[in-house]
């Protein structure tokens with residue numbers, strides 16, 4: 078059981094090369110931070126896992142199944158998503174937004190009628206409590222919540238189906254430092270409790286050092302560091318952030334963690 082990138086390259090139709098020959102494997106339960114500055118290819122990498130982008134070369138394999146349009150339906154319940162801009166339905170209630178995380182497992186007809194099984198409704202309530210929102214929030218419209226509260230709703234939604242993998246694309250980009258730390262603590266805790274692996278893109282080094290089990294640093298679509306946060310010594314940060322660092326980018330320093 079793992080999430081594996083095998084020599085993945087991504088070239089967009091306009092010719093932009095967002096990823097070049099990316100290979101790595103994430104085992105169950107690992108909190109893996111994808112670190113890199115803007116444009117490094119972090120979102121593209123995550124989008125190759127949930128099918129929003131398809132590799133131009135290589136392949137992404139989830140639990141032995143290659144991600145393709147034909148396998149997405151089967152894989153979707155195993156992959157939770159947490160977004161930078163929350164991607165919630167602002168006019169809908171907290172409860173409705175969270176239970177929407179179960180849509181991949183519910184028939185379209187039942188979902189349109191709002192007929193979610195009792196077990197899923199109970200689960201949504203339990204998750205909302207888990208992420209620190211009181212029962213009084215259940216009927217509240219998401220638009221009335223703070224950014225941090227909205228991301229808590231996004232986290233609860235992502236864990237509705239107990240996914241084996243959670244993709245978090247800059248989940249704290251719009252939040253203040255304390256709320257960012259709270260949100261990453263929550264994502265990490267919920268994932269560890271379930272043995273879920275997390276691929277979390279970040280550009281903040283301090284948060285990366287604090288929360289990551291493993292860091293995959295990207296620069297210009299290539300992995301320039303793969304290892305434990307402790308090994309991401311100050312001297313190596315230039316490779317990720319310093320535009321003057323000599324090209325070509327070297328291959329990974331270390332693999333694993």
Ligand SMILES: Nc1ncnc2c1ncn2[C@@H]1O[C@H](COP(=O)(O)OP(=O)(O)OP(=O)(O)O)[C@@H](O)[C@H]1O
Pocket residue numbers: 089090091093094095113114115116117118119120121122280
């Ligand atoms: N749909 C697209 N069409 C063309 N180029 C794209 C597209 N999406 C992303 N890119 C380009 O691919 C490269 C990687 O972008 P990506 O969004 O993956 O980086 P990122 O590290 O997530 O950046 P950010 O932190 O700013 O979101 C960039 O040069 C970007 O301009």
